[in-house]
Amino acid sequence: MSTSLTATPPQDISSTRWRRATEEPAWIRLTLITLALTFVTLFLVLPLTVVLYGAFERGIGVWWAAVQDPDALSAIRLTLLIVAIVVPLNTVFGIAAAWAIAKFEFRGKPVLISLIDMPFAISPVVVGLIFVILFGSQGWLGPWLAAHDLRIIFAVPGIVIVIAFGTLPFIARELIPLMQQQGKEEEEASLTLGANGWKTFWYVTLPNIKWGLIYGVILCNARAMGEFGAVAVVSGRIRGETNTMPLHIEVLYNEYMFTAAFAVSSLLTGLALVTIIIKSMVEWQEERRQRIAAT
Amino acid sequence: MSITLAKRRVIPGFGLTMGFTLLYMGLVFLIPVGAFLLYTTTMSWETFWSAITQRQVVASYKLSFGGSLIAATINLVFGALVAWVLVRYRFPGRRVVDALVDLPFALPTAVAGIALVTLYASTGWVGQYLEIFGIRVAYTQLGVVVALTYIGLPFVVRTVQPVLEDLEAEWEEASASLGAGRLTTLRRVIFPALLPALLTGYALAFARALGEYGSVVFISGNLPFRTEITPLLIVSKAEQYDYHGAAAIGTVMLLAAFSMLLVINGLQWWAGRRHA
Amino acid sequence: MSIEIDHVNKHFRDFVAVDNVSLTFNEGELTALLGPSGSGKTTLLRIIAGLEQPDTGRIRFHGEDTTDKHVSQRGVGFVFQHYALFKHMTVFQNVAYGLTVRPRQSRPSKADINAKVMHLLELVQLDWTAHRYPHQLSGGQRQRIALARALAVEPKVLLLDEPFGALDAKVRAELRRWLRRLHDDIHVTSVFVTHDQEEALEVSDRVVVMNKGRVEQDGSPEQVYDTPANPFVYRFLGNVNLFHARLHDGVARIGDIQLPAPEFHGYHNERGEAYVRPHEIEVLATRQHDDALHSQIELVSVIGPTVRLELRTNNTETLVHAELSKHHFHSLGLKQGSDAWIRPTHSRIFLPDERVANG
Numbered sequence: 001m002s003t004s005l006t007a008t009p010p011q012d013i014s015s016t017r018w019r020r021a022t023e024e025p026a027w028i029r030l031t032l033i034t035l036a037l038t039f040v041t042l043f044l045v046l047p048l049t050v051v052l053y054g055a056f057e058r059g060i061g062v063w064w065a066a067v068q069d070p071d072a073l074s075a076i077r078l079t080l081l082i083v084a085i086v087v088p089l090n091t092v093f094g095i096a097a098a099w100a101i102a103k104f105e106f107r108g109k110p111v112l113i114s115l116i117d118m119p120f121a122i123s124p125v126v127v128g129l130i131f132v133i134l135f136g137s138q139g140w141l142g143p144w145l146a147a148h149d150l151r152i153i154f155a156v157p158g159i160v161i162v163i164a165f166g167t168l169p170f171i172a173r174e175l176i177p178l179m180q181q182q183g184k185e186e187e188e189a190s191l192t193l194g195a196n197g198w199k200t201f202w203y204v205t206l207p208n209i210k211w212g213l214i215y216g217v218i219l220c221n222a223r224a225m226g227e228f229g230a231v232a233v234v235s236g237r238i239r240g241e242t243n244t245m246p247l248h249i250e251v252l253y254n255e256y257m258f259t260a261a262f263a264v265s266s267l268l269t270g271l272a273l274v275t276i277i278i279k280s281m282v283e284w285q286e287e288r289r290q291r292i293a294a295t
Numbered sequence: 296m297s298i299t300l301a302k303r304r305v306i307p308g309f310g311l312t313m314g315f316t317l318l319y320m321g322l323v324f325l326i327p328v329g330a331f332l333l334y335t336t337t338m339s340w341e342t343f344w345s346a347i348t349q350r351q352v353v354a355s356y357k358l359s360f361g362g363s364l365i366a367a368t369i370n371l372v373f374g375a376l377v378a379w380v381l382v383r384y385r386f387p388g389r390r391v392v393d394a395l396v397d398l399p400f401a402l403p404t405a406v407a408g409i410a411l412v413t414l415y416a417s418t419g420w421v422g423q424y425l426e427i428f429g430i431r432v433a434y435t436q437l438g439v440v441v442a443l444t445y446i447g448l449p450f451v452v453r454t455v456q457p458v459l460e461d462l463e464a465e466w467e468e469a470s471a472s473l474g475a476g477r478l479t480t481l482r483r484v485i486f487p488a489l490l491p492a493l494l495t496g497y498a499l500a501f502a503r504a505l506g507e508y509g510s511v512v513f514i515s516g517n518l519p520f521r522t523e524i525t526p527l528l529i530v531s532k533a534e535q536y537d538y539h540g541a542a543a544i545g546t547v548m549l550l551a552a553f554s555m556l557l558v559i560n561g562l563q564w565w566a567g568r569r570h571a
Numbered sequence: 572m573s574i575e576i577d578h579v580n581k582h583f584r585d586f587v588a589v590d591n592v593s594l595t596f597n598e599g600e601l602t603a604l605l606g607p608s609g610s611g612k613t614t615l616l617r618i619i620a621g622l623e624q625p626d627t628g629r630i631r632f633h634g635e636d637t638t639d640k641h642v643s644q645r646g647v648g649f650v651f652q653h654y655a656l657f658k659h660m661t662v663f664q665n666v667a668y669g670l671t672v673r674p675r676q677s678r679p680s681k682a683d684i685n686a687k688v689m690h691l692l693e694l695v696q697l698d699w700t701a702h703r704y705p706h707q708l709s710g711g712q713r714q715r716i717a718l719a720r721a722l723a724v725e726p727k728v729l730l731l732d733e734p735f736g737a738l739d740a741k742v743r744a745e746l747r748r749w750l751r752r753l754h755d756d757i758h759v760t761s762v763f764v765t766h767d768q769e770e771a772l773e774v775s776d777r778v779v780v781m782n783k784g785r786v787e788q789d790g791s792p793e794q795v796y797d798t799p800a801n802p803f804v805y806r807f808l809g810n811v812n813l814f815h816a817r818l819h820d821g822v823a824r825i826g827d828i829q830l831p832a833p834e835f836h837g838y839h840n841e842r843g844e845a846y847v848r849p850h851e852i853e854v855l856a857t858r859q860h861d862d863a864l865h866s867q868i869e870l871v872s873v874i875g876p877t878v879r880l881e882l883r884t885n886n887t888e889t890l891v892h893a894e895l896s897k898h899h900f901h902s903l904g905l906k907q908g909s910d911a912w913i914r915p916t917h918s919r920i921f922l923p924d925e926r927v928a929n930g
Contacts, residue, residue: 021471022464029384036380037392039373043445044395046420047410048402054413093319096312104309112316114560119324121552121559123506125526125533129545130331132533139538140334165324187306188622189655191643193669193724197307203672207659219401226403229508229526233533246405246509253409253513265406272401280394292706305622305642 051269054262066263074240075248075264078156082244083224086164090220094171095213099201102179103187113176119168127165128233131158154236159244162230167223174216178209211282215275222275226268328549335546338539346543351519352528356547358439359525363504366443370500374451375493381452382459396452399445404509411442412514434516439524442511447500454496458489491566498562502555506548572633572727572760573598574619579628581614588614589625590784596728596777598633601754601761603771606781607807612764613732615781619762620730621645632727648726648759652733654717656705662716663688663701669724691719694753711742718750722757731763735770743767747774768808772796780804802921805846812852812891814845816920823920826886828862832920842923847915849894854880855912856903863912866891871907873897882913 019025024032055063066072097116101109119127133139135152145152152158186208190200206213228246235242243251245264252261335343346352380386381393399407415422415432422432432438462485470480508526515522525548532541574596581589589611596602604612617623619630621642629638637645656665664671666688670679679687692698695715697708705713714734721729734750735743751774754761765771771778772792780787780795780803788800799805816823816830818841823832825845835843855863869890870881878900880893891913905911 022467024477032376033380033384033386036373036377040377040392040395042421043448044398046414047407047445048395048398050413050420051406051410089319093316096319097316099308100312100316103306104304104313106309106313114556115320115325118556121502121506121556122328123508123526123529123548123552125508125529126506126545126548126552129529129533129541130327133334133538133542134327134330136538138536140330161323165327168320168323184306185651185653185655186657188642189649189651189657189720190668190672191305191641192620192622192645192647192649193672193720194643194646195668195672196643199672201308203668204657207657222401222403226401226406228403228405229506229530232508233530246403249403249405249409258413261409265403265409268403268406272398272403272406275401276394276397279397280390305624 048269051262051265054258055266057262058259062259063263063266066257066260067267069260071239071243072248072260072264075243075245076267078159078241078243079225079245082156082160082163083221085160086167086224087217087221089164090167090171091213091217093168094173094175094216094220097172098175098179098209099205101176102182103184116169116172116176119165120173124162124166124227124229125233127162128230131162131165131234153234154238154242156242158234159231159242162234163224163227166227166230167220170220170223171213171216174212174219175209178212179205182208211285215279215282218275218278222268222271225271331542332546332549335542338543342539343543343546346540347547349540351523352525352544354520355523355525355528358436358523359505362436362439362443362524363447363501365440366447366504367497367501369440369444370447370451371493371497374448374496374500375455375489378452378455378459382456396449398449399447400449404446404507405513407445407510408442408513411445411510412438415441415514433514434518434522436522438514438516439511439522442514443504443507446507446510447504450499450503451493451496454492454499455489458492462488491562495559495562495566498555498559502552502559505551505555574728574760574762575629575631575634576615576619577629577631579615579618579625579630581611581618581623581625587611587784589618592628592784592786594779594786594789596760596762598760599758600776601751601763601774602777602779603775604762604764604779604781605766605768605771605807606787607766609783610781611784612766612781616730616732616762616764619728620647620649622649646724646727648721648724648729650714650717650721650729650731650734652736654705654713654737656713656717656720658705661702661704662692662697662708665705665716666691666720666723668720687723688719691723694722695719709742710738711746714738714746715749718753722759726759729759729761731761733764733766735765735767743770750774772808780807782807799846799919802844802846805919810849810892810894812847812849814847814889814915814918815887816843816845817841818843818920823918825915826864826884828864828914830915830918830920835920843920844923845915845918845920847918849879849892851915851917852891852893853914853916854882854893854895854900854903854905855914856905856909858912860912860914863914864891866911866913868905868907868909868911871900880911882911884913 023029097112101113132153134141135145135158136142137146137153139153152161186204187200190204195203225244226246227244228250231244231247232250235244235247237243237247237251239251245268249261249264252258252264338346377392377396381389412419412433414420415425415438417423417426417431417433419433425432430437432441466484466488467480470484471477475483506526508524508530511524512527515524515527517523517527525544529541529544529548532544576592576594579589579592580587592611592615604616606612614623618625621637621640625638629636631637632645657668660668667684670684670687673679689698689701692701695718697712697715697719700708700712700716705716708716718731718734735746738746747770763775775792777790778792778795779789782803788795788804795804796808799808805811814825816825818832818835818838820839821831821833821836823830823835823843823845830845832843835841858865864884865886866882866884868880869883872879876897878895878897880895882891882893883889884891893913
């Protein structure tokens with residue numbers, strides 16, 4: 001099916017007096033565009049600008065010093081360590097779940113898809129709370145963990161698990177619709193040509209889902225680095241030990257070190273921008289593919 | 296001769312992928328969530344009830360639910376407008392705006408929180424002009440609504456956009472050829488087609504706002520009874536080792552999230568059926 | 572290599588897709604599996620390939636039981652309806668795929684693969700597309716590449732699922748003649764699925780007509796067209812007129828017409844149905860025989876060299892379709908609204924319960 005981009009050619013603001021049936025008068029179009037852009041500016045453009053302005057207001061030297069601060073560096077290191085654990089796990093999960101759901105028929109499939117979406121609906125602070133209650137010093141398994149000298153809450157393992165929980169759906173959610181839409185004919189063709197399962201996945205499936213996978217991984221990465229509410233509950237905010245980048249930003253902000261807070265924020269903002277740029281690239285890729293398929 | 300064969304699937308890997316999917320989901324969130332709900336049941340009903348009906352807690356529900364409802368409604372209107380403008384009109388910077396819509400999805404909430412409070416504080420870029428009209432945003436309930444609007448912004452846009460793109464021009468042309476004006480066409484033809492997507496986006500934005508923490512706590516000021524959202528109460532109770540109180544409120548939030556998930560699934564099922 | 576299908580059954584939930592089918596496809600033959608959609612023909616093809624598992628029954632290739640062999644080990648060439656070419660690979664890489672994914676011990680050398688792929692591309696007359704991507708090719712070209720890809724692994728049997736289904740009429744006609752010639756060259760046992768009776772009759776050595784998961788008739792194209800086994804096959808293979816008849820003592824009566832029906836010798840005044848193809852209706856401008864039906868021409872449509880007539884008989888008010896050459900029609904001097912006399916030159920008679928009285 002052709003998308004509306006061809007079905008309803010969008011109109012240039014300037015137009016001749018003749019008006020097509022699917023189009024509004026120029027003044028209405030202009031008003032609507034202005035309203036939409038004002039809303040977008042207030043809620044998206046200005047917050048973005050204020051972060052970057054705040055970070056570089058006092059020059060690149062101050063920015064660099066703030067990023068080089070030992071506490072900031074340790075927060076960056078911890079954050080990178082955590083995504084190095086969480087993102088690969090969620091990637092394998094996303095691919096496995098999408099393969100099982102897209103390539104096979106089984107009972108309860110809609111339930112499974114809803115379950116995968118569930119972490120997305122749960123408040124991050126509740127996620128943190130769940131693990132505090134299970135593993136915290138006064139929690140269910142607390143005494144047992146203390147007896148075996150294991151620490152999960154107020155330590156790295158707790159942060160890893162709440163972030164894994166919170167970012168679990170992202171890659172799977174990208175891949176499931178993509179793989180469902182691609183069907184299984186190409187995989188069947190590969191099998192009839194004598195390829196085994198791994199080769200089929202590696203040479204046929206993976207190249208087909210490459211862009212969706214890249215976007216899913218990068219989004220999962222951005223969300224993992226930026227996770228705040230759940231980490232705030234389980235980390236204990238021990239400086240230089242269990243402070244991730246967002247927690248470090250909070251600490252700096254509460255200590256009125258605004259420039260430093262924005263400097264660390266600018267790193268995460270850069271990552272967010274890369275994420276949405278890659279998403280746009282994936283979408284253009286898809287649009288191009290559909291245009292080709294339509295010809 | 297007929298022999299019943301063992302069930303076998305042609306494409307390999309079902310057992311492996313399904314096994315890993317269930318194992319990982321089980322370990323990371325199904326078992327913890329189940330254990331958490333089990334923990335709540337160890338509380339007596341009186342303890343539970345008094346924990347979730349404290350005056351301070353009830354005030355936080357009002358703010359969280361009310362604020363989320365208002366924010367989702369703002370997003371319903373402006374989200375539909377942004378989606379319409381992005382799909383139907385061409386203007387410079389359209390691609391950039393389209394990409395930016397996902398920003399609240401990708402930008403860490405803590406960063407958004409300090410950015411919003413800096414903007415809307417009475418000395419901020421936007422706040423200083425609102426101050427002239429006597430409007431205060433930072434550290435008020437209005438600030439909570441601003442943060443929740445920001446966080447829910449992508450949802451209505453992203454659910455309405457594809458439906459609007461798939462809407463055949465023929466419908467509108469047919470409506471116009473039958474003598475309908477543009478507004479009538481909008482009301483009778485376009486709006487009904489968009490309704491399921493609008494409601495789904497509304498529910499998603501509401502659900503997201505309900506649980507939001509990071510972007511709100513900076514701008515809200517966290518005054519008890521005034522600008523304290525429910526997730527914040529959970530955090531402070533957990534920090535004071537009041538696990539029973541935190542778990543009770545957490546259960547309320549969890550049940551609210553599950554009901555929203557059910558509502559959203561129902562809406563999507565409805566939308567899918569209407570589309571078919 | 573022959574293919575033997577032995578009492579195969581397959582159901583999906585409560586839908587019976589293949590209902591106790593037993594068939595043998597002979598070595599080197601090109602067979603068409605013909606039937607309407609939902610007749611189970613594609614499911615049967617996928618069962619032969621190993622893409623579906625039968626509920627019960629066995630599949631044998633040249634006497635060897637392959638029922639439990641995985642599709643990747645079965646050595647079949649399968650051509651998909653929508654080609655299933657790998658989008659991200661060039662034409663060359665697509666055709667070479669089956670050779671490059673072999674385990675290292677049995678994988679041909681790079682030079683051998685290269686030579687083989689180029690040979691196949693020449694065979695399908697598309698060697699100049701080697702470095703293009705599938706989306707740069709037309710539908711007909713994609714289909715030929717899909718065929719070359721299937722042939723690259725030297726399959727023991729070639730299976731084609733609606734190979735021309737997605738193509739427009741002109742390309743279809745060209746491609747099916749080309750497939751026939753190709754098959755005469757390579758002579759591999761081939762089965763193709765189609766819902767297009769013309770395609771089945773033109774291309775294949777043998778036609779298997781399927782309906783509701785069962786085999787209705789199995790024979791040469793001429794056999795199934797000229798002597799359909801039952802009313803379903805009659806109706807499915809081309810247009811047909813149905814006349815209600817009375818069977819009495821080896822004679823079938825339709826109005827004034829008496830048709831010999833020796834197979835119904837013992838019958839007395841039974842109801843029967845006579846099937847007559849449009850081109851088997853003789854149209855006359857004047858009453859030359861006693862046993863002709865008086866009728867009126869309601870519609871004349873000229874389709875290229877042939878003329879199709881819709882006639883209504885005067886006493887039974889039945890609508891009859893007749894087909895004749897334009898030349899013949901003009902020599903009769905008839906036009907829309909004219910009176911005409913018709914009589915069947917050939918017919919087959921069935922009892923109303925669709926039992927066949929005679930082979």
